[in-house]
Amino acid sequence: MSARYDAIVVGGGHNGLIAAAYLARGGRKTLVLERRPMIGGAAVTEEIFPGFKFSVFSYVVSLLRPEIIRDLELPRHGLQILPLESTVTPLDNGDYLASWSDPDETRRELCRHSTHDADAAVVFGRLMHHMAMAVKPILGMVPPDPTSLSPGDLAGLLKLGGHFRSLGPERFHALHKLMTMSSADYLDEWFEFDALKATKSASGIIGTFLGPRSPGTAYVLLHHYMGELDGAFRAWGFHKGGTGAISETIASAARAHGAEIRTGAAVARVLVRGGRTTGVALENGDEIAASVVVSGLDPRLTFTRLVDPKDLPTPLVDGVRNFKFRGSSGKVNLALSGLPNFTCMPGVGPHLRGAISISPSIDYLERAYDDAKYGEFSEHPYMDIVIPSMIDPDMAPPGKHVMSIFVQYAPYHLNGGWNDARREAFGDAVVKTLAKYAPNIESLILHRQVLTPDDIERITGLSEGNIFQGELALQQLFFLRPVPEWAKYRTPIHGYWQCGAGTHPGGGIMGASGRLAAREILRATA
Amino acid sequence: MASAYDPHPDREYACIRNSAALIDVSPLYKYRISGRDAMRLLDRMITRDMTKLKPGQVYYTPWCDGEGKVIDDGTVSRLDERTYRFTSADSSLRWLRMNALGMEVSIEDISEAVGTLSLQGPLSRAILSTVSPADLGALKYFRLVESTIRDIPVSISRTGYTGDLGYEIWVDASRALALWDALVEAGIPYGLAPAGVWALDIARIEAGLIMMDVDYFSAHHALIEQRKSTPYEINLGWAVSPAKGPFNGRRALTEERQRGPAWGFVGLEVEWDSFERLYAAHGLPPQISNIAWRASAPIYIGGRQVGYATSGCWSPLLKQSLALAHLRAPYFAPGTRVELETTVEHRRERSNAVVRKLPFFDPERKKA
Numbered sequence: 001m002s003a004r005y006d007a008i009v010v011g012g013g014h015n016g017l018i019a020a021a022y023l024a025r026g027g028r029k030t031l032v033l034e035r036r037p038m039i040g041g042a043a044v045t046e047e048i049f050p051g052f053k054f055s056v057f058s059y060v061v062s063l064l065r066p067e068i069i070r071d072l073e074l075p076r077h078g079l080q081i082l083p084l085e086s087t088v089t090p091l092d093n094g095d096y097l098a099s100w101s102d103p104d105e106t107r108r109e110l111c112r113h114s115t116h117d118a119d120a121a122v123v124f125g126r127l128m129h130h131m132a133m134a135v136k137p138i139l140g141m142v143p144p145d146p147t148s149l150s151p152g153d154l155a156g157l158l159k160l161g162g163h164f165r166s167l168g169p170e171r172f173h174a175l176h177k178l179m180t181m182s183s184a185d186y187l188d189e190w191f192e193f194d195a196l197k198a199t200k201s202a203s204g205i206i207g208t209f210l211g212p213r214s215p216g217t218a219y220v221l222l223h224h225y226m227g228e229l230d231g232a233f234r235a236w237g238f239h240k241g242g243t244g245a246i247s248e249t250i251a252s253a254a255r256a257h258g259a260e261i262r263t264g265a266a267v268a269r270v271l272v273r274g275g276r277t278t279g280v281a282l283e284n285g286d287e288i289a290a291s292v293v294v295s296g297l298d299p300r301l302t303f304t305r306l307v308d309p310k311d312l313p314t315p316l317v318d319g320v321r322n323f324k325f326r327g328s329s330g331k332v333n334l335a336l337s338g339l340p341n342f343t344c345m346p347g348v349g350p351h352l353r354g355a356i357s358i359s360p361s362i363d364y365l366e367r368a369y370d371d372a373k374y375g376e377f378s379e380h381p382y383m384d385i386v387i388p389s390m391i392d393p394d395m396a397p398p399g400k401h402v403m404s405i406f407v408q409y410a411p412y413h414l415n416g417g418w419n420d421a422r423r424e425a426f427g428d429a430v431v432k433t434l435a436k437y438a439p440n441i442e443s444l445i446l447h448r449q450v451l452t453p454d455d456i457e458r459i460t461g462l463s464e465g466n467i468f469q470g471e472l473a474l475q476q477l478f479f480l481r482p483v484p485e486w487a488k489y490r491t492p493i494h495g496y497w498q499c500g501a502g503t504h505p506g507g508g509i510m511g512a513s514g515r516l517a518a519r520e521i522l523r524a525t526a
Numbered sequence: 527m528a529s530a531y532d533p534h535p536d537r538e539y540a541c542i543r544n545s546a547a548l549i550d551v552s553p554l555y556k557y558r559i560s561g562r563d564a565m566r567l568l569d570r571m572i573t574r575d576m577t578k579l580k581p582g583q584v585y586y587t588p589w590c591d592g593e594g595k596v597i598d599d600g601t602v603s604r605l606d607e608r609t610y611r612f613t614s615a616d617s618s619l620r621w622l623r624m625n626a627l628g629m630e631v632s633i634e635d636i637s638e639a640v641g642t643l644s645l646q647g648p649l650s651r652a653i654l655s656t657v658s659p660a661d662l663g664a665l666k667y668f669r670l671v672e673s674t675i676r677d678i679p680v681s682i683s684r685t686g687y688t689g690d691l692g693y694e695i696w697v698d699a700s701r702a703l704a705l706w707d708a709l710v711e712a713g714i715p716y717g718l719a720p721a722g723v724w725a726l727d728i729a730r731i732e733a734g735l736i737m738m739d740v741d742y743f744s745a746h747h748a749l750i751e752q753r754k755s756t757p758y759e760i761n762l763g764w765a766v767s768p769a770k771g772p773f774n775g776r777r778a779l780t781e782e783r784q785r786g787p788a789w790g791f792v793g794l795e796v797e798w799d800s801f802e803r804l805y806a807a808h809g810l811p812p813q814i815s816n817i818a819w820r821a822s823a824p825i826y827i828g829g830r831q832v833g834y835a836t837s838g839c840w841s842p843l844l845k846q847s848l849a850l851a852h853l854r855a856p857y858f859a860p861g862t863r864v865e866l867e868t869t870v871e872h873r874r875e876r877s878n879a880v881v882r883k884l885p886f887f888d889p890e891r892k893k894a
Contacts (some may be wrong), residue, residue, distance in 0.1 A: 041791055068846070070798055075844045082544055083536045133811070201740045218868040353537075393545050393649060393717035 005031045005260075007292040007521070008280055008396050009461030010267045010306065011461075011500070013041025016296025017250040017261075018514030019521075021072050024257035026522040031288065032259060034249075035266035035461065038244070039251050041296070042467060045244025045510055048220060049447035052335040053282045055242035057451070058467065059331075059386060059404045059458060060084060063227050063234050063510040064246075067140070070484075071515075077252035080240040082391050086354030088345065089199045090437040092361075096344035097195045098113065098351065101434045106427035124190050128225040130171050131178060136226055137163060139512055142520060143479035143487045143504045178218045179474060184362050186218040198359040202382055205408065207468045207507070209326040212362050216474045223507075233420040238391045270295070270306045276494035292495050296514070298462060299482035299502040304490070311490055317387050319483030327453030327465030328372060330410035332430045332477060334403040335396070335447035339387070341436035358383035358433060359447075377426045377452075380433050382408045395436060400446075406432055412453035412464040423450050461463040469502035478504055489517040491526075498522055503518030528551050528722035532591055534816055536842070538725035543843050544648035545717030548709055549726055551687070552692065552747030554600075556615050558670065563629035568610060570637070571625050573779070575770040577802040579604045584668045584683050587765050588757045590596070594778030595745035595754035597621065598738055599762070603670055605685060606871055611636075611681075611696070615738040616659055625774070641702030645709060646692030646729070648891055649716045654693060657712045658682065662693075667893040668883040672778070676708040685728060687732020691891040707808050727818040728839045731848055732794060736760055741836040741850055749810045758787035778867045790858025794825070794835060794866060796847035800878040804870045814840040814847070825851055826865045826876060832857045835866060841886065848886055851880070857881070 012034030022140045024030045040045055042057040061081055089097040098109045110118035144156025164172060177186060183201035191197050204210075204217035211217075227236050239246040251261055257504060266283040270293050279289035295302040299320050303309065309317045345351050359365055359382055368378035384406040389396035396402045407430050414422060427450035435441050453465025462469060470476055479487045481504045489497050499517030501507055527550060530538055541547040569576035572587040579585055581604050585671050600614040612622070623635045645654060657887040660673035660682055670683035678701045686692035697705045710718065731739065738744055742760045743753040755778060759767050764792065768780055798812075805812045818839035825833040838849030849866060857864065862881045865876035 066798070069845050075846070079845070080544065080843060082540050085537065101536065105533065133809070374616070390717070391544075398652075398715035 004208030004523075005029050005288065005290040007031070007229040007294060008033060008288060009294045010270070010280065010297055011035075011041060011296030012039035012247075012251070012263065013296050013500065014043050014247055014250060014509055015500050015517075016041070016294070017247060017254055018068060018072070018511045019294055019296065020259045020261070021250060021254035021257055022515060023521060024254055025072070025258035026518070028292070028522070028525070030068035030253070030254075031257040031290070032261040033267050034261070034263045035280070037264050039261060039263060040244050040247030042456075042462065043243035043247045045242030046112060046448055048333065049335040052400070052447065053242055054402055054449070055244065055335045055388065055404060056333065056449070057331060057456065058243045059406065060237065060508055061239050061243070061246060062508050063223065063230070065139070065510060065515065066230055067524045068511045068515055069241045072250065072253040074249050074253060076479055077256065078245065078249045082240055084354055084386065084391065085236045086351060087199065087357050088342075088354060088376055089357045089359055090342055090344045090350040091195055094344055096342075097193070097199065098282070099351075110196070113196065114191075115515040117191045117193045117196055120190050125225075127171070128222065129172055130167075131222055131229070132225040132229050134164065134167050134171065134175060135222055138478065139505045139510075140516075141224070142516055143274065143481070144491070145479055145485060145487070147484075150437070166335055178222060180215060181218040182215050183217040184212040184214045184366075186221070194361045195359070198362045198365055199357050201362065202357060202359045202365065202384070203395050205267070205365065205382070206368070206384075206406075207329060207466065208471050208473055209324070209328045209372070209409075209411070210321060210473065211366045211373075213366050214369075216508070218341075219474060220472065238386070238388055240392050242392075242395065243509065244387065244514065250511075258524075261436060266307065270309060270493075270496060272311055272493055272496070273321055274308035275311075275498040292497065292525060294497045294499050294517065294521065296500045298466070298500055300463040301461065302498050302500070302502070306495065307493060315490065316483055316486055317504050319486075322483050324471045324473065325454060325464035325466040326411070326471065327412040327419070327462070327467070328410065329406060329408045330377070330426060331451040331456075332405040332407060332427055333449040333451075334405070334445055336401040336403055336444040337446050338399070338444050339401060340403070340444065341440045342438045344437065352387055354386075356385040358385070358437065366504040368409055372411045375411060375413060375415035377410045377414065377429065378408070379429055381410075381430060382432065383433065384448050385434070405434070410452050412457070412466075414452075418452050423452050423455070428450060468507045469500050471504070472507045481506060489520045527551070528720075530722040530724045531720045534855075535722065535724035535728065536816055538719055538721035539728050540718065541719045541721060541727060542647050542690060542729045543647065544718075545720055545768040546645060546649045546653055546713055547721035547725065548706070548713065549644040549646060549721050550706070551641075551644045552641045554637070554642055555614045556640050556642070557618065557622060558609065558634040558636045559612055559622070559631060560634075561631040562608070563626070563628075563631040564610055567622070567626045567629055567631050568612065569771060570773050571622070572602060572765040573762075573773060573775070575767040576602070577770070581606050582669055583773070584670055584685055586668070586685070588762045590747045590757065590775030591884075592774055592778075593745075593754075594756045594775030594782060595748075596760060596762070597745045598740060599736065601685060605670075605681070616744055621746075632821050634692065641697050641699045643695045643702070643705060644686055644692065645695060645696070645710060645713075646686045646688040646690050647718075648669060648691055650692050653709070653713045653716050653718060654682070657708055673704060673725070673867055678705050678708065680705065681777055682831070687733075687735055688729040689735065689885055689887055689892060690729065690889060691894075724817050727837075728841065731818055731837060731839045732841050732844065732885065732887040733848060734761070734850065734886060736850065739839065754820070755784055755789070756787065758782055759789040759791060761791040763787070786855065788855055789852050790831075790855065791850070791852055791884075792858045792860070793886050794838070794849040794851050794864065794879040795882050796849070796866060796868075797845070797878040797880065801847060801868065803833045804868060804875045804877060808871045810871070816840070816842075823849070824867045825853065825879075826867070827857060827863075830862065844886060846886075850884075853881065
């Protein structure tokens with residue numbers, strides 16, 4: 001056995017790094033073990049084609065908790081989030097729908113399509129603001145268990161109850177609708193312009209195996225507005241140097257607090273003796289001792305790979321078995337010799353510095369989901385496209401560009417399974433769909449990287465390639481994430497903890513799971 | 527000067543810190559000073575030692591009245607043995623002439639004849655290298671070189687008002703538009719954007735750079751004595767050379783140096799939690815403008831006012847609310863905890879803040 005640590009974090013993704021930084025800040029001798037040669041998990045920047053840098057998987061920063069930025073002094077360690085200004089949806093009739101960073105400009109644009117919707121957007125925005133205010137405190141709290149009578153849980157529930165009572169009936173009812181309805185149905189109550197509803201609902205389907213008409217998708221509409229609450233903090237956008245740079249920033253903060261980070265160090269299993277953890281065993285046979293081991297991996301790996309499920313209670317193992325991953329999204333990264341020319345907005349313009357959303361109608365999105373429901377990738381997929389080199393010129397040689405295309409749906413469980421031919425066919429469908437709106441795209445491609453959920457799982461380890469370490473569906477949130485009774489970062493094995501996005505609140509480069517887990521560990525080991 | 531070229535300054539500011547921004551600073555007042563006594567005139571005026579300014583070098587400096595109160599601040603560039611370029615925020619012809627009495631010196635107001643474009647940001651050097659044969663790798667901080675940009679004769683100085691890597695390019699006014707176009711064209715592949723004073727204001731506050739008649743009053747404008755400041759009181763003590771020959775304000779400044787200044791000029795970092803609480807009391811998330819503020823805000827310790835802030839902004843890079851402030855001795859020591867008046871929902875409240883040494887932001891690339 002080598003040097004002893006107070007805490008070992010398994011997995012150098014952003015939540016693992018954040019947990020490590022907080023643990024080290026709390027005086028714990030902390031070691032992070034990352035299997036890959038680079039830290040970051042799904043938040044990595046790689047030069048996969050000479051001179052072109054890609055945020056290979058996760059590509060924008062959203063909802064990164066301001067308290068983490070402050071506590072870990074991330075600006076001192078290189079945090080630099082650049083504004084991602086607009087969203088443009090090309091339409092099938094050659095027109096477009098745009099949303100700009102200037103509210104007046106956006107209103108004028110909406111009025112081109114529907115003055116009713118422009119008016120509705122204002123009131124809708126106000127309601128969403130209040131809904132987000134209502135939900136936001138939940139992001140910062142350890143989920144209380146509603147079936148428990150412990151003073152801590154009761155206090156948490158009481159706080160929540162009081163919080164929701166203070167909403168008043170109108171907002172409480174709205175919240176109930178958001179929690180139960182599909183985004184398409186909910187948006188139908190507000191808006192008439194189809195492309196607007198489609199583009200708004202797209203945020204509700206990202207990372208889930210659900211369509212815009214599936215119940216439960218309305219809730220995720222809120223996430224966008226939660227970001228706006230932190231709007232002052234401006235923690236939304238594109239990180240300079242890509243998402244790998246944000247991992248490096250967090251790692252730098254962790255190291256500054258004394259944490260040690262090892263890459264190329266794959267953990268084979270967590271050592272358990274007499275119901276408590278004693279450290280980890282690496283794949284190379286080395287054993288490292290620690291009284292606390294924190295898994296940043298997803299629930300399936302945490303409970304069935306790193307430890308022997310036989311050491312765990314059956315309901316937990318069963319809950320993890322039923323936890324829904326079913327990755328539904330893929331990623332296409334392109335190195336481009338120039339800029340795409342969109343038929344709806346020809347030439348170079350501000351639209352190329354924002355997101356391009358391929359979501360022309362609700363039917364379009366639902367049909368894309370239909371393909372996936374029956375085990376095929378979408379022939380005409382939903383796509384969220386950004387050109388990071390337009391925002392951060394360091395991502396590509398001058399005049400050249402990188403394009404990041406988030407694609408849905410690409411089901412993990414593809415009929416007949418994924419292979420090289422199917423992967424390239426999926427890539428072809430993406431490029432063909434994009435070419436419908438930007439015909440010159442094919443002639444610009446210098447290099448193409450296609451990532452299916454199968455590839456995401458193989459490279460990052462994320463089970464079934466789910467980008468959120470498990471779907472952000474209502475039955476898997478809050479005190480149910482990942483499983484009832486084990487939603488407070490603890491596990492039944494003493495000293496063994498979970499801190500990944502598979503715990504509350506999960507999802508995106510938010511870091512709240514890592515922070516809350518570290519706080520619980522520090523408290524428990526004080 | 528344009529406020530912004532976009533509806534708001536977010537991207538223009540981001541360009542200053544991420545790629546490059548092109549800022550039209552032609553409204554500066556500019557003078558060409560030459561002749562046998564040119565150096566003597568400037569040495570008499572400014573607080574820095576002109577005998578040490580080499581050809582090709584630039585000084586940033588304040589200048590004072592006879593009582594050591596600052597009139598203005600600007601730059602002096604030594605173009606050759608006997609020729610200098612002098613810039614100021616305020617029109618300075620009269621003051622130059624008054625100081626030149628009895629000297630053999632020519633003072634030419636070139637404010638309208640010379641255009642100035644400021645190219646600022648981490649990629650400014652890369653952009654400039656594509657259009658100018660000047661050896662920019664060898665051009666040090668606060669040095670200048672005569673060169674061309676796409677055949678337009680220019681003078682390039684490694685100076686600016688952003689605290690970042692950057693250059694100011696001096697050009698005959700008749701060629702200024704062509705220069706703008708050339709730089710924009712060369713800069714686009716590097717993510718360049720034109721930027722206005724809103725973006726510049728945020729950058730200069732992060733860099734701790736003062737603005738005349740915002741952070742201090744010119745001794746020529748101040749209606750009452752209390753509004754005047756000495757260089758020591760506005761963080762420019764480093765630019766006073768007490769050992770040099772006679773200059774305006776020397777006696778007063780020597781006395782002040784021995785006595786210790788009554789005021790200090792420092793940075794303030796507002797503590798977010800206290801700021802957030804003020805808004806939470808009204809059920810609001812914190813409201814922050816993306817434009818810097820330029821109004822006086824009282825600063826307290828306990829119940830007592832100990833100073834005032836003169837400008838401030840939210841720093842998108844440092845993720846902190848910053849202010850530039852005047853504090854009475856001894857409260858300007860870094861780390862001192864103070865309260866800054868903050869208006870929230872029409873009420874005057876106070877947020878906690880900590881005194882910091884300026885600048886807030888000082889990247890290595892600025893001088894590298």
